[in-house]
Amino acid sequence: MTTSPKGMPLSRRRFLSLSGQSALVGGLALSAGSLWPRWALAEPDLAAGLLRMGRDIYPHDDIADTYYLTPLEPLLESNRILIADGLADLDRRAQDAHGRRYAEIEQEADRAALLRQVEDGDFFQTVRGTLVVGLYDNSALWEPYFGYEGSSWKQGGYLHRGFNDLVIDWL
């Protein structure tokens, strides 16, 4: 978490976050699902699997679900079979190892171990490759979450805004 003072309102929102204590077990609790994109509500199984996977690949506990789900949605159009088959395969592996579906495994380390088994495959790398751009190229997250200020030329750069304001006082 960054120390940016502007970071609080956005990054503290964790509606329906599946991290920490899982909200998923026992079926999807979609009462608060209005904060999921509409497509995700229409296809809760695929959405929950993809979301869990996205959060396991790039886990940032304080980033809300929608920032993971929105960039992943186009995959259900462009690569639907790859995604559906990939998630089904993950679920089979999860059933074999833990007797439950992938997204319902409680321990992150257990889920990550399953993902490591498939990380060299197209399915995994397609999801990851989509997310590495879709999540980190979202300017709404930059300053609040990462302390990255993005475009600066309109503000006249950082010449008078702290390009050399660091005082090294920790040595």
Added chain:
Amino acid sequence: MATRFDYDDDSVVVIIGSGAGGGTLAQALARKGIDSVVLEAGKRYQMNDIENDEWEMFKKISWLDERITAGPRQLTDTFPGLPAWIVKAVGGSTIHWAGVSLRFQPHEFRSHSELGDIEGANLLDWPITYDELEPYYVKAERHMGVTGESTGMPYHQWNNNFKVLAAGAERIGYKQLRAGPMAINTEEYDERGRCMQAGFCMQGCRFGAKWSTMYSDIPRAEASGHCEVRPRSMALKIEHDDKGRATAVVYADGDGNTHRQRARAVCVAGNSIESPRLLLNSHSSMFPDGLANSSGQVGRNYMTHATSCIFGVMPKPVHMHRGTTFAGIISDEARQDLSRGFAGGYTLEVMSLGVPFFAKFMDPSNAGWGRDITTALDKYDHLSGVWICGEDLPMKENGISLHDTKKDQHGLPVPVVYKGDHPNDAKLRRHGEQQARHCYEAAGAERIFHVPDFPTSHNVGTNRMSERPEDGVVNKWGQAHDIDNLFVSDGSQFTSSGAENPTLTIVALALRQADHIAERMQRNEL
């Protein structure tokens, strides 16, 4: 009214490429009243096309035509279709370069004399010395507006990122720490404004404070009436007559129509992948192995620098994204010192990436995901980074070749870009990584990690200069040994890679080549 030259006008010099080599050459020739047609494969962009946005600019200006990454290196797996991070636009990679303007060191022009034969390396002396090039370094520095002695412009103030690296470097005994020389104005110079410390140097300088042929050389050459730039014009083949002299360049325009521009001389400046590719693709019954390739060296000796990145997570926010992207240089390890266990040296250059590219590049391997990655990203604003720019040795196996079957949109064989480490490269890189880690340890970093190579921006050596025609492609003027009106005007001329960023040397060579071409024209030899 823009100058137009006729397709059949064979009095023009045809320059292929408009970057550091081609753009500089066009302007230098124009100043002498020599007419040129510049064929640029990319589009023309305006200043307001330049955005402070890593992915947008990457998509907009990068050379994304199909290429194949090959060789025993991680890039083959991580970026199989993008071996190089260079630009396809009027201005070429001078839009993307970061402004570091170091001269080569004298010994780097005579690698073979200094080192003798090294097994597996294809070492050769340049056919020119540092002393011969020095006056052109001064001219290049004035031309580009390089901070330091030649222009009198002061170096930049140290930004936060450099302060952190420097604090560590000084503690481990390094002395040669400078925020220059950079071709980035610290005050108004040559009708361009001063640096606003905006960051995003590699996405193009929105303020025009960093030298680029996009807004320096090219507009002036065009305004002179002696130069016509044709954007979206991809050179396909250089033609020659039955005496073996270059006569014309066949190219495809943006609509796919083919044209033939006749030429008095042809200067190839398409960067170290496209330049040899064009020569190889220009094979004929007289030159079955490609133009200017009697030595068999066209496309070989591809060098990219031995590079690596080290990042440290510091105890407090650094905001490395503020200020110039490559803000400071440490030169203590740039010397030749065989006692370190390797030949050649390296420069440590402080660098930054924005969140989008940092996330993409931090570990692009299949296994590069999970908490190891995101805990570093969570500390993005605490990061400081350094890039190691080390000399890599020429090897004949490393190079550009044509794919047997795959063709690009113009029907030309796709280039295969093969590169592996010489054992010396690997030793130098390990030493650099270790020293960079020591710097960040001494600066109090809480975590230090390595970021693997990303697609290379320093591509040199594939049409190298040589004294003897059997050892290389061009002579000391960049003129092909085999064809007296065919020149190479970009970094592919380099005989060694040096421990320095290539652009300043490319510009110095282009200015020198322009003088040579003008003299030969005066003597009616061209």
